[in-house]
Amino acid sequence: MYRLLFETLLRGPVTEALPADPELAALGAQLDAAARRKLGRGLAIREVDTGSCNGCELEVNALGNSFYDLERFGLRFVASPRHADVLLVTGPVAKNMREALERTYRATPSPKWVVAAGDCAAGCGVYANSPACVGSVAAVVPVDIHIKGCPPTPVQLLQGLLALLTPPSREIAGQL
Amino acid sequence: MSDLSDLLSTGTEVPSHAPWPRALVGTRAWEEAGRLLAAGKLTLLGLWGEAGFAHMAVLGGPAPAEVAVLSVACRDGAYPSIGRLHAPAIRLERAARDLFRLAPVGLPDTRRWLVHGAATEPYEFLPVEGEDLHQIPVGPVHAGVIEPGHFRFTCDGETVVRLEARLGYTHKGVEALLAGADFAQAARIAGRISGDSTVAYAWAFACAVEAAAGVTVPARAVLLRGLMAELERLANHLGDVGGICNDAAFAIMLVHCGLLRERVLRTNAACFGHRLAMDCVVPGGVAVDLSPEGAAAVRALLAELDKRFPPLVALYDTTTSLQDRTVGTGHVDKALARQWGAGGPVGRASGRSFDVRRDLAYPPYDRLTFTVPVLEAGDVDARVWLRIKEIEQSRALIAQILRELQPGEIRLPDDALAVATGREGMALVEAFRGDVLAWLRVGDDGTIARCHFRDASWFQWPLLEAAIEGNIVADFPLCNKSFNCSYSGHDL
Numbered sequence: 001m002y003r004l005l006f007e008t009l010l011r012g013p014v015t016e017a018l019p020a021d022p023e024l025a026a027l028g029a030q031l032d033a034a035a036r037r038k039l040g041r042g043l044a045i046r047e048v049d050t051g052s053c054n055g056c057e058l059e060v061n062a063l064g065n066s067f068y069d070l071e072r073f074g075l076r077f078v079a080s081p082r083h084a085d086v087l088l089v090t091g092p093v094a095k096n097m098r099e100a101l102e103r104t105y106r107a108t109p110s111p112k113w114v115v116a117a118g119d120c121a122a123g124c125g126v127y128a129n130s131p132a133c134v135g136s137v138a139a140v141v142p143v144d145i146h147i148k149g150c151p152p153t154p155v156q157l158l159q160g161l162l163a164l165l166t167p168p169s170r171e172i173a174g175q176l
Numbered sequence: 177m178s179d180l181s182d183l184l185s186t187g188t189e190v191p192s193h194a195p196w197p198r199a200l201v202g203t204r205a206w207e208e209a210g211r212l213l214a215a216g217k218l219t220l221l222g223l224w225g226e227a228g229f230a231h232m233a234v235l236g237g238p239a240p241a242e243v244a245v246l247s248v249a250c251r252d253g254a255y256p257s258i259g260r261l262h263a264p265a266i267r268l269e270r271a272a273r274d275l276f277r278l279a280p281v282g283l284p285d286t287r288r289w290l291v292h293g294a295a296t297e298p299y300e301f302l303p304v305e306g307e308d309l310h311q312i313p314v315g316p317v318h319a320g321v322i323e324p325g326h327f328r329f330t331c332d333g334e335t336v337v338r339l340e341a342r343l344g345y346t347h348k349g350v351e352a353l354l355a356g357a358d359f360a361q362a363a364r365i366a367g368r369i370s371g372d373s374t375v376a377y378a379w380a381f382a383c384a385v386e387a388a389a390g391v392t393v394p395a396r397a398v399l400l401r402g403l404m405a406e407l408e409r410l411a412n413h414l415g416d417v418g419g420i421c422n423d424a425a426f427a428i429m430l431v432h433c434g435l436l437r438e439r440v441l442r443t444n445a446a447c448f449g450h451r452l453a454m455d456c457v458v459p460g461g462v463a464v465d466l467s468p469e470g471a472a473a474v475r476a477l478l479a480e481l482d483k484r485f486p487p488l489v490a491l492y493d494t495t496t497s498l499q500d501r502t503v504g505t506g507h508v509d510k511a512l513a514r515q516w517g518a519g520g521p522v523g524r525a526s527g528r529s530f531d532v533r534r535d536l537a538y539p540p541y542d543r544l545t546f547t548v549p550v551l552e553a554g555d556v557d558a559r560v561w562l563r564i565k566e567i568e569q570s571r572a573l574i575a576q577i578l579r580e581l582q583p584g585e586i587r588l589p590d591d592a593l594a595v596a597t598g599r600e601g602m603a604l605v606e607a608f609r610g611d612v613l614a615w616l617r618v619g620d621d622g623t624i625a626r627c628h629f630r631d632a633s634w635f636q637w638p639l640l641e642a643a644i645e646g647n648i649v650a651d652f653p654l655c656n657k658s659f660n661c662s663y664s665g666h667d668l
Binding site: 001003004005007014047048049050051052053054055056057058059060061062064065066067077079080081091092094095096097098099100104125126127129130131132133150151153 | 291292295316317319320321322323324344345346347348349352353361364365368369370371372374415428431432434435437438441451452454487488491494495662663664667
């Protein structure tokens with residue numbers, strides 16, 4: 001293990017240098033400033049899958065890898081809605097998940113925001129008109145912002161979270 | 177004559193079903209199949225319903241592996257329960273009851289499964305009695321970024337004496353939406369049944385359509401499907417190896433495996449325009465060709481993997497504090513894996529040597545060289561090693577595919593599939609977590625009349641309940657991650 005640690009140390013961080021991607025750099029700076037202003041040093045996110053195919057979960061998890069390193073922006077995932085500022089909801093709302101979403105929303109202390117991530121959460125995607133789904137997330141709880149993509153890429157997810165923190169941009173985040 | 181052909185010969189063969197036979201049998205042969213399943217002479221591949229009929233896919237063998245579908249007419253919606261004789265069918269029959277109101281006569285567990293009903297409707301968990309027992313309800317909203325499901329632990333101190341899972345939370349009416357969809361739309365839905373296996377599902381669907389149509393896909397398309405599927409396996413196994421170690425609080429493996437996984441996804445994006453290669457496999461071929469730059473990106477990925485992965489394997493192999501958590505934890509008995517027909521790393525780490533790519537070889541695997549790793553220990557450690565070995569196999573397969581690729585067509589013309597009208601097709605494809613079954617009937621108007629998918633997880637989730645028994649609660653995430661069953665693929 002020491003060898004691997006040593007080599008990693010010599011190689012330096014793989015987290016992508018922000019200037020290499022001006023869009024992400026600007027995003028990071030804004031997000032950092034906005035998050036600090038509103039919430040001090042951190043924004044706590046609780047992820048809720050209400051019927052996703054798990055494609056969105058894969059990309060949400062990818063936010064934590066060393067390339068994107070979500071936590072450098074002061075964003076982090078928490079284990080309970082009671083610790084959360086943001087509910088990041090994925091998937092169409094399956095009938096079987098409706099109550100769980102409503103209860104999770106009620107368990108989240110105010111002020112709180114809801115981000116509907118992915119085409120299913122935003123408009124049911126390929127699951128539109130399914131007899132087993134209630135509808136999109138907005139049909140069950142108030143949504144502050146939609147992030148498009150099937151699934152949204154990690155960069156699109158970051159862009160959406162930024163838009164949440166820089167009002168008055170509550171409209172749907174565009175595709176990158 | 178095998179047991180399977182005996183059974184088939186008692187019924188009426190359905191002529192439009194391909195590539196394996198399907199026969200409409202009487203209740204006597206249907207129940208006889210149940211007894212053969214219980215006796216271990218056949219393995220259950222799937223059981224599903226439609227209005228008026230129940231269908232069951234079974235695997236005979238072991239060598240050569242034979243597949244057949246038995247169908248039984250349901251008078252007044254009833255048919256003899258297979259779950260009564262063979263427990264692995266219970267959840268499948270509960271699901272068919274929820275979705276098609278078919279009543280399996282004698283089914284020992286009649287609770288709802290996929291359709292939960294009103295939120296106020298109580299769900300009776302199995303009764304537990306004993307001194308000093310307490311229960312821990314977990315989910316459906318979990319602490320991690322994972323899919324929803326409910327786990328009811330009954331514990332004696334820290335030791336789990338019983339786990340009962342309740343699934344179905346992500347049930348979103350996949351099969352109802354597939355009915356009436358055209359091939360293009362159905363392929364998009366199939367690719368979103370379990371996002372991590374999008375290539376495998378799209379491939380299984382495409383294969384079933386092509387089997388119904390009796391067409392052969394261009395050689396280049398077949399190899400590109402193989403390339404996408406092995407990249408998918410690589411990405412998922414890398415994520416799982418890292419994730420399992422992370423659940424034993426050894427985060428450095430997650431970090432390094434996560435880097436490699438991200439490289440695979442970026443290679444997908446560079447080659448196919450999508451990080452998960454979603455919507456790239458379509459009936460008749462593939463939607464995206466591999467450019468010379470794409471092939472170079474795949475070669476660069478393999479070089480990166482060759483350099484970075486072996487040190488991680490060595491790290492896992494030499495970290496005793498990590499193995500202290502994984503060795504002996506979450507043991508799945510070989511007999512149980514065989515009885516349940518558990519596929520994928522879960523089955524193969526418990527001695528069940530079955531891989532559709534080898535045993536019911538479909539192109540391009542019928543002419544590629546690879547081995548199917550099998551381990552006997554059946555614990556978390558074995559499931560880690562199995563994935564490590566499969567990563568090495570996938571790496572070798574990708575290199576072979578790149579060598580084999582020749583210029584050529586990548587897709588049949590759309591009208592080539594029109595001959596599928598009024599016919600039935602079936603396919604088994606090896607996804608990263610095991611075999612995916614797809615079965616469909618094309619209606620007279622050329623749209624999907626009925627389509628069913630069965631994820632490998634159906635036969636793995638119940639084994640998780642057995643694996644955790646006698647382990648401590650804190651080892652559940654570790655066991656669960658080492659299975660990595662699909663919720664969405666199961667819940668449909």
